Amino acid sequence: MASPQGSRAPLEFGGPLGAAALMLLLPATMFHLLLVARSGPARLLGPPPYLPGPEVLWSPQMLLLWFTWLGLQAALYLLPARKVAEGQELKDKSRLRYPINGFQALVLTALLVGLAVSAGLPLGALPEMLLPLAFAATLTAFIFSLLLYLKALVAPASALAPGGNSGNPIYDFFLGRELNPRIWSFDFKYFCELRPGLIGWVLINLALLMQEAELRGSPSLAMWLVNGFQLLYVGDALWHEEAVLTTMDITHDGFGFMLAFGDLAWVPFTYSLQAQFLLHHPQPLGLPMASVICLINAVGYYIFRGANSQKNTFRKNPSDPRVAGLETIPTATGRQLLVSGWWGVVRHPNYLGDLIMALAWSLPCGVSHLLPYFYLLYFTALLVHREARDEQQCLRKYGLAWHEYCRRVPYRILPYVY
Ligand SMILES: NC(=O)C1=CN([C@@H]2O[C@H](COP(=O)(O)OP(=O)(O)OC[C@H]3O[C@@H](n4cnc5c(N)ncnc54)[C@H](OP(=O)(O)O)[C@@H]3O)[C@@H](O)[C@H]2O)C=CC1
Numbered sequence: 392m393a394s395p396q397g398s399r400a401p402l403e404f405g406g407p408l409g410a411a412a413l414m415l416l417l418p419a420t421m422f423h424l425l426l427v428a429r430s431g432p433a434r435l436l437g438p439p440p441y442l443p444g445p446e447v448l449w450s451p452q453m454l455l456l457w458f459t460w461l462g463l464q465a466a467l468y469l470l471p472a473r474k475v476a477e478g479q480e481l482k483d484k485s486r487l488r489y490p491i492n493g494f495q496a497l498v499l500t501a502l503l504v505g506l507a508v509s510a511g512l513p514l515g516a517l518p519e520m521l522l523p524l525a526f527a528a529t530l531t532a533f534i535f536s537l538l539l540y541l542k543a544l545v546a547p548a549s550a551l552a553p554g555g556n557s558g559n560p561i562y563d564f565f566l567g568r569e570l571n572p573r574i575w576s577f578d579f580k581y582f583c584e585l586r587p588g589l590i591g592w593v594l595i596n597l598a599l600l601m602q603e604a605e606l607r608g609s610p611s612l613a614m615w616l617v618n619g620f621q622l623l624y625v626g627d628a629l630w631h632e633e634a635v636l637t638t639m640d641i642t643h644d645g646f647g648f649m650l651a652f653g654d655l656a657w658v659p660f661t662y663s664l665q666a667q668f669l670l671h672h673p674q675p676l677g678l679p680m681a682s683v684i685c686l687i688n689a690v691g692y693y694i695f696r697g698a699n700s701q702k703n704t705f706r707k708n709p710s711d712p713r714v715a716g717l718e719t720i721p722t723a724t725g726r727q728l729l730v731s732g733w734w735g736v737v738r739h740p741n742y743l744g745d746l747i748m749a750l751a752w753s754l755p756c757g758v759s760h761l762l763p764y765f766y767l768l769y770f771t772a773l774l775v776h777r778e779a780r781d782e783q784q785c786l787r788k789y790g791l792a793w794h795e796y797c798r799r800v801p802y803r804i805l806p807y808v809y
């Protein structure tokens with residue numbers, strides 16, 4: 392199996408061994424978190440309260456519910472979109488087209504769920520179904536990745552991703568071989584990245600809030616904050632859906648187990664960890680502390696959105712008055728790099744904002760347990776690793792200009808620290 396570039400791309404994630412370990416470790420961590428969040432001691436580093444048997448994990452009804460959810464999101468994806476955007480130029484100089492209707496899918500899902508709840512759907516019962524649902528999602532991710540791997544065997548070389556075609560089946564299965572696997576115009580990676588997982592995450596959060604209201608009479612302030620912050624984050628991602636077309640996930644990485652599991656299982660079932668924790672471990676939170684936490688989230692969001700919008704506006708139209716005055720470095724590709732504004736503070740200001748928000752999502756859970764801080768810890772590791780991968784890609788793209796950018800903006804994520 393030759394690399395699409397002729398020469399083999401360097402192995403990432405620790406090569407085949409690292410990929411095999413991650414394929415076991417990631418689902419194990421997700422189930423560990425689901426079990427521990429509902430246990431009394433809620434110890435991140437302790438053993439799980441029990442090991443669930445097949446009768447707890449396997450449920451045909453939950454598999455059906457999961458497929459109904461995927462089917463609903465796929466149907467919403469296929470609805471007419473307010474805009475159809477073009478992706479980055481591919482190796483064969485063509486550009487794929489993508490529907491921009493993610494926010495519409497979120498609103499329509501909210502309407503449908505609202506109608507179903509008012510007709511008697513017991514959404515508050517969902518938290519009890521998380522284990523078999525997570526199992527259904529994990530199983531789907533494994534089978535789906537296998538089908539994607541097989542599909543790539545008949546794909547033309549130009550459709551393969553730069554990584555993920557090492558010739559080692561475990562590594563390639565993990566990273567994904569085909570860059571943009573599609574059936575007709577249905578793009579699997581783009582669909583999975585933003586719809587079932589992200590919208591599923593806020594739906595699980597809402598179910599946990601409703602269950603808390605049933606148990607304790609009303610949702611706690613901490614639960615409101617976690618729900619509000621994460622809804623803002625998901626709403627923002629879907630509102631700015633087009634921006635995902637320039638992320639490395641879409642332009643560089645193949646679609647394999649890493650993204651299939653990450654999008655379909657990891658995001659909904661682990662990103663909702665704080666709300667899961669709060670349902671089983673209510674935390675007192677006064678208004679003054681809640682205001683401070685809201686301020687932290689607002690600062691994080693301001694940096695995150697400011698940085699992302701500045702780069703996206705600049706990439707779309709460098710003469711836009713909002714970015715035209717910013718200082719830039721020319722590169723041999725004809726593109727320029729921003730060296731003032733947010734992108735002159737650190738080389739990844741959007742990651743800094745994202746991490747500040749991650750802190751604000753954990754703080755409502757108090758400081759008695761490490762468990763709700765799992766997201767912050769995992770996300771720091773993910774972004775540090777992602778930043779290093781992006782750095783390599785930028786160095787390959789921009790060469791000397793990237794060196795100059797690193798000299799002018801020496802810190803990566805946190806000014807004067809990292
Ligand atoms: N919650 C979660 O689990 C995750 C959230 N995220 C968030 O998603 C968002 C997107 O992140 P991600 O895809 O990693 O990457 P970025 O949006 O940070 O994009 C990196 C790219 O931006 C361009 N770029 C870098 N520096 C400059 C500069 N100085 N001037 C102009 N362009 C520059 C380069 O591409 P080019 O030059 O080709 O345009 C580079 O490859 C972030 O806000 C991140 O925090 C990401 C991962 C997971």
Ligand SMILES: CC(C)CCC[C@@H](C)[C@H]1CC=C2C3=C(CC[C@@]21C)[C@@]1(C)CC[C@H](O)C[C@@H]1CC3
Pocket residue numbers: 417584585624627628635638640649650652653654657658
């Ligand atoms: C579990 C694995 C080790 C890694 C899985 C990674 C995925 C969960 C993430 C890879 C890139 C992502 C992005 C987002 C969500 C998480 C995944 C899918 C966003 C959609 C989150 C919202 C932001 O506004 C945009 C992000 C793009 C990248």
